[in-house]
Amino acid sequence: MSQPNEGQDRLDYNETADITEVHASISREHAEPQAGTMPIPMWLGVLCAGALCWAGAYIGVFHGGFSSKIYNEYESAPSAFFPIPGGQQGGGEVAELPLLALGEKIYGNTCAACHLPSGMGSSAVPALAGSEWVDGSEYGEKRLVTLVLKGLQGPVSVKGGTFNGQMPSWESRTNREIAAVLTYVRQSWGNKGTGEYAEAQIKAAKKEFMSQAGAWKIEQIKNIPVDAKLEGAAPKADAPKADAPKTAEQKTDAPKSAEPAPGAGSFDIAASITAGKTVYMQSCMACHQITGQGVPGAFPTLAGTEFVNGDQRRLVAIVLKGIQGPIKVNGAVFATGMPNPELTFPILKDDKNVADVLNYVRNSFTNKNDAPITPEFVSKCRKEFADHAAQWTEQELLNFPPAK
Template sequence: MSQPNEGQDRLDYQETADITEVHAAIAREHAEPSADVTPIPTWLSIVCAAALCWAGIYVGIFHGGFNPKVYNEYESNPTAFFPLPGGATSGPGGPAVELTALQLGEKVYKEVCQACHQPTGLGQAGQFPALAGSEWVDGSEYNEKRLVAIVLKGMKGPVTVKGAAYNGAMPPQENALKPNKLAAVLTYVRQAWGNKGGEITEAQVIAAKKEFADRSDQWTVEEIKKIPLDAKLEGAGAPSTQAKTEPKSGDTGKPAAPATGSFDLAASIQRGATLYPTSCGTCHMPNGMGLPPVNPPLVGSELVTGDARRTIAIPLKGINGPLKVGATVFPGPMVPPALMFPAVINDDAKLADVLNYVRNTWGNKADAITPEQVKKVRAEFADRPAPWTEAELLNFPPTK
């Protein structure tokens, strides 16, 4: 009688006819609670990484100069990352990159000065003095040092402008605006609304900043008037860099004559700095370090700071085949930049500026390249279609 008894013991199992149903019930009971650590799903990590990358790129392109006070889209540089076809540096509707000083000045004026001095430049009776026709901007009280000083440090107390008396306070602009923008806006107010003043350069603003570094107060008119009317700031723009350049400095081999009195190397470098990011800088990078293993550095390269004639010839024609720079062999080619940035490369003065910039930045040091020299080299190789090879560059063909 032991058989039925054993059957009685396993009553549960016998109750159900289907063994798989029993197993399913048992399996369910064991699987329910789980204390495992589940890894983040791969797809989620990828999505997060992509979002971070995108955010980084976005901020990198549209950083607006990271100025907490003034958003300036022109500090951003979308075309450095997405060059427009045909070498155009600005697209319809898109932010223009290659702004003239006056355009930048107008933009800064609208953002910063216009709220007080008004779009008309006429100011507001009794509150904000006029800039249009102001003797301080372009008249009997004008002096470059005075004007830069007023805008750098601000001004307070009684002042007479165009026969009208004011007694307000203008906030200092030194920390809100970088020197290049201050220079641009000052050049703008000197030339807008019928004013006929000359240019104020970035170098002049920097010189004034240095000179008045210790000063923190706004000026009073008496203090401003102590700056003599014939005071000068270093770094005034050359009247015309293109018209008067040393004709003999283009000779090959021997280093060109050092910057002559009529060619202002510092100003040329400055202009070049604005051209570089949207031309050579797209490959050789803003810091000149290139992007190994594809794009070689311009920093510390003999091909950059050596023979000026050869340095001019490189961007005109490009380079084919492998090229050793430092210890690295770059596969090439360097597509002739003239195909991509004709506005810069096909203009003697602009190419000279951008070359002066790369030859005198990041610790590079070389003599000035004048538009005359560029013109000469351009003519010399006019009927050469092919890019250079390493062998040619190392043994650069002498002048015909």
């Protein structure tokens, strides 16, 4: 073993006898790492160039004019620069949507978050369905437009409930968008609005209330005369326009649906089924699911059940009043209870909507029933069961027709 001082007097080598140190100094003699310019590998250069080109093209196509509307699918139109293959979704075509359909879209991704897709609101947000500010005693064109343009804050009473929230301003939206969403809101969920808002009306309102900063208080809105109209209304929808082909959704929501429906003989069941799908999505889907299969243990299926495919009167009765207590459906027992649907979904107060949704249910989820349920039939049942306030029990449904 070496002594710590052993090598100190061997000045010529200045080394110790420790063999490991000798090895270490030898291994330090190995080649130094190289320094100097080395070309970037070809593949890396190509990759970077590719990424840059892609980024440039992306900005070129999707810059949206570098305006805030870039996130607005109705206004930024990538398809204009860059035809998206098979892209019916292109902004250009969306802009061509009929006003009501555009309104439905905007409602869905703007208002529905708070006012809900059903327009029924919640305990914190007032309903738009049947609201006096949209459709009732306090409704005025000018009031509604400016309320939505500027927003609303502070206490407001809607349909007997008091709300004290904050409704944002929508003024940054285009005139066409506001016109569309208000047209939709006024015509949906049983609201009785007719015709369309014109872009010129929204423009007029934006101008008239330009000086109003911040959201309205409801007292301020009340200072606007309730029957105040906005300039620039579109000419009243004339006959040919009213007959123009409409989508099924429009048919359900449009007040024209209230017109006397044809008798069963000439009843257009296909149209009724299409219209019924919309009603289903609004008023049954939450429980019975989009597939009609329900949720095991909670909500029964609507596929192939005797209640759906059996006696029409009983089926109408179920939707008019709901069900309470346990009931056996396709061999499984459910006891959740089905609250009277029309209490939650006022659209079901319209006989046509009830007929449509049942024609849809009776012809979906593998069900097939050619015999239609007509609005007249629903109306007859409604009168017949007018005195029956409670939800049906299973026994009553099995004994159908119930004693009057």
